[in-house]
Amino acid sequence: GNSVTQMEGPVTLSEEAFLTINCTYTATGYPSLFWYVQYPGEGLQLLLKATKADDKGSNKGFEATYRKETTSFHLEKGSVQVSDSAVYFCALNYGGSQGNLIFGKGTKLSVKP
Amino acid sequence: GAVVSQHPSWVICKSGTSVKIECRSLDFQATTMFWYRQFPKQSLMLMATSNEGSKATYEQGVEKDKFLINHASLTLSTLTVTSAHPEDSSFYICSARQYRAGELFFGEGSRLTVL
Numbered sequence: 001g002n003s004v005t006q007m008e009g010p011v012t013l014s015e016e017a018f019l020t021i022n023c024t025y026t027a028t029g030y031p032s033l034f035w036y037v038q039y040p041g042e043g044l045q046l047l048l049k050a051t052k053a054d055d056k057g058s059n060k061g062f063e064a065t066y067r068k069e070t071t072s073f074h075l076e077k078g079s080v081q082v083s084d085s086a087v088y089f090c091a092l093n094y095g096g097s098q099g100n101l102i103f104g105k106g107t108k109l110s111v112k113p
Numbered sequence: 114g115a116v117v118s119q120h121p122s123w124v125i126c127k128s129g130t131s132v133k134i135e136c137r138s139l140d141f142q143a144t145t146m147f148w149y150r151q152f153p154k155q156s157l158m159l160m161a162t163s164n165e166g167s168k169a170t171y172e173q174g175v176e177k178d179k180f181l182i183n184h185a186s187l188t189l190s191t192l193t194v195t196s197a198h199p200e201d202s203s204f205y206i207c208s209a210r211q212y213r214a215g216e217l218f219f220g221e222g223s224r225l226t227v228l
Contacts, residue, residue, distance in 0.1 A: 038219075
């Protein structure tokens with residue numbers, strides 16, 4: 001079946017460090033892939049997405065590339081800030097409706113000054 | 114971005130009582146709303162999809178008589194956990210979208226604790 005696996009947290013980094021959060025997926029067909037972010041006390045927000053193989057989604061300095069050959073969609077940022085502290089969810093869309101999202105378990109990121 | 118608000122953000126109730134959680138889209142009309150459940154350190158699991166003015170569509174394994182969903186208007190959907198038991202304790206999250214292919218906007222979640 002369809003599933004998403006992302007690295008377990010928490011991840012603790014110093015400001016300006018490089019961030020990678022791994023995400024791999026299992027899916028039939030060609031899903032769209034998403035990264036959502038949840039800041040403390042807020043709802044999930046779409047961070048970036050990619051709809052087909054080799055697409056790169058980017059936003060706020062974060063990037064992720066849809067790799068069909070490795071079924072991965074790793075999230076990266078070159079220099080994290082304290083304000084990036086949040087929980088990050090990788091997700092895939094297995095149907096025509098974006099509501100049919102399958103989420104990973106989330107990875108909590110804490111950035112220390 | 115658009116705002117989706119849930120209320121209450123946390124609730125404690127006694128076993129056997131019913132609890133209602135509201136999900137409101139504050140600055141747009143939501144044709145479709147979704148309800149998810151999240152256990153500690155687990156993924157968000159889609160429970161049901163509700164379209165304004167029609168019955169909700171429940172995911173396999175979700176008891177429709179247990180989790181009543183009403184999408185009575187374009188800005189409000191409610192989830193009622195009936196005859197709640199401790200195993201219903203969880204974090205419930207809603208999301209909403211304006212158009213079929215539109216972006217999803219999420220509420221901040223509601224934590225239910227059943228004693």
